[in-house]
Amino acid sequence: MDQRAQDPPSEDLSGRQREVLRLLVQEYVASAAPVGSGTLLRLGQLSVSSATVRSELALLEDLGYLQQPHTSAGRVPTIKGYRYFIEQLMDDVELPAPYRTMIGHQFHQIRLNMDQWLQLTAAVLAHTTRSASLVTAPHADHSRLKHIQLIATHDTLILMVLVLQDGSVYQEIMAVSEAVTQDRLSQLTNQLNDLFRNQTAQEIRSVMALELPGITGWPLRVVEWLAQRMEDVDVRTIDEIYQAGLANVLEQPEFEDVSTFRRLVDMMEQRQRLDLVLSRALSANGVQIIIGGERPFEEIYDVSMVLSPYGIRDKASGVLGVVGPTRMPYAHVVSTVRYVACMMDGLIDEVYGETRA
């Protein structure tokens, strides 16, 4: 059933075949036009005739790495071709120094505010890769309560502010049946902090199951609410998504046709599938590439994503990445994503590294 299990012989391409495929993908990415034998020869890296190249191309097409838009056109990589290129042929270079310094420079200009960091990260990714980008906020797997604060808003409305160990802050308003004073709320706040500090939703639940000292009536409802909210946070592994650079992607010729772009926008706006992919990337190791047409995006065959987790696994981690045309300069994008993820790792480590007891 699995694609990879089915064609094991796909690996044994000759050196020249690999070279032809590599050149073709590179040239296609650069030119956005189908590549023929003549164009490949003109690149000057092959020391055979065009006829030989043609037979290699025909073979690569038979094997499923290439396809022809029509008989008299050059070849274009298939999904399988891109996969092979990415996994076997791409020179996995470090991001060139000029980019690194530019990114580093931008990151050091800003104050320590997570919101702005994430926005900046999205902007930097988008700008460096000339694509669209997305970044999710860092998140713990099982969040621990760092601080709860209850504030009187109105007679019968309470604002609850939760600060979790991963640095995320949640606020929510709750209505209670009787008027409450700020004094009473401050008192309850202290109690709750003493009781539940550093605990997970589960632990809070188990303390609740036992007797709660002196907490009954609406205060008990507040505790229930707290536990509920923390469970919500745990369930929604992906919360807010920062994005940038949609306009960049419109520069690419494949998006001349609006319907292609529509698919990309759909992909960014349909949170269900996006969340699925992002949460997979979250638990992956290193950079993950989802080529258009693969995985849950079967019908979005011309848009690819390059994603990487960042942060400290289970403690404060998120996903960042790039969304662009399948015909994208993967080597550059991958190295950019990797580098930015690494920057974020450093940042997160600095802030949440060894959390104090």
Place this chain on the structure above:
Amino acid sequence: MDQRAQDPPSEDLSGRQREVLRLLVQEYVASAAPVGSGTLLRLGQLSVSSATVRSELALLEDLGYLQQPHTSAGRVPTIKGYRYFIEQLMDDVELPAPYRTMIGHQFHQIRLNMDQWLQLTAAVLAHTTRSASLVTAPHADHSRLKHIQLIATHDTLILMVLVLQDGSVYQEIMAVSEAVTQDRLSQLTNQLNDLFRNQTAQEIRSVMALELPGITGWPLRVVEWLAQRMEDVDVRTIDEIYQAGLANVLEQPEFEDVSTFRRLVDMMEQRQRLDLVLSRALSANGVQIIIGGERPFEEIYDVSMVLSPYGIRDKASGVLGVVGPTRMPYAHVVSTVRYVACMMDGLIDEVYGETRA
């Protein structure tokens, strides 16, 4: 210099001219194709011949309300034509009941969480108008501190959480030169809350100018930081913008051409100009319509915005609205925006209405 000052006679259109203009705009909005005399007659509301209609059209064109894409095409409204239509001809109806109940239904399904409300509002606006939408978070003009909380993150890092009277929450991390304990921070937290509760940035500054009791060294830097942050909040009247429904807009025929859509995306991504327009709308009364090509969006001639402030002026107010093609059903969009703004007014009033002392 001012456009309006230059053509005062533009007002005196005859009843029939107004009717022709009204019909033409409505028909053009519905059909997206230039409207000719024949089409107008076929609508059945005019009891004159096509020749008469033609001469009226020629006149309206001379006056600048209409234009022809080319000689043998029908007419299309100009910016001036749309303006006149919106201000004089549009029947300003209430949003039809089915829409109202649908929107009301959606608003009552969700718990009291501002973040989700705003996201929902954007989604509802986008869905009801089949356009793109944007919503800014409610904000006070001069925010007052409701609660500050300092939390030890790392030895030398402090997480500051600010809760302001308008319900917004800000978090930021600060590095200090020496290690600090949570106990010391809690103590400082209490001091700061006692000192500055319900104060504006300005008031905090003036207290700072006087002597601060027992606050020196890094704690003093924390206070400085607090004041700074609150000033930042005041300056940035528009902070986060929630948006939805970009994909809707791609359905419209004018966006077949990518460059048109690009302009819209640019408009949404270029925060400077967008913020300018939004902050103007924030201090306006009622629904504001910015027609493509007007105001700061001179070159974006085919995209319009319908904006409305919501909330309680100076206390907790924001802007919401719709972005779509200039050829949009203004009556429907305006009534939707107005209705949703009204819903939000209710919500905000419920939560921040009569803030307690």
Place this chain on the structure above:
DNA sequence: TGTTGGCACTCTAGGGGTGAGACTGCTAAC
């Protein structure tokens, strides 16, 4: 003076035809 039918004119969108160009696959020779 305002309205109308008639008419010549204009311009676009779309269909069909055509030729240049790019690329292929095949084959026979090296």
Place this chain on the structure above:
DNA sequence: GTTAGCAGTCTCACCCCTAGAGTGCCAACA
């Protein structure tokens, strides 16, 4: 196994042309 040569295929850009929609003008009419 490689190559040159060649016939074949298909697209794209271009042009031509027509149908159709719509106009402006004018003379006649109320």
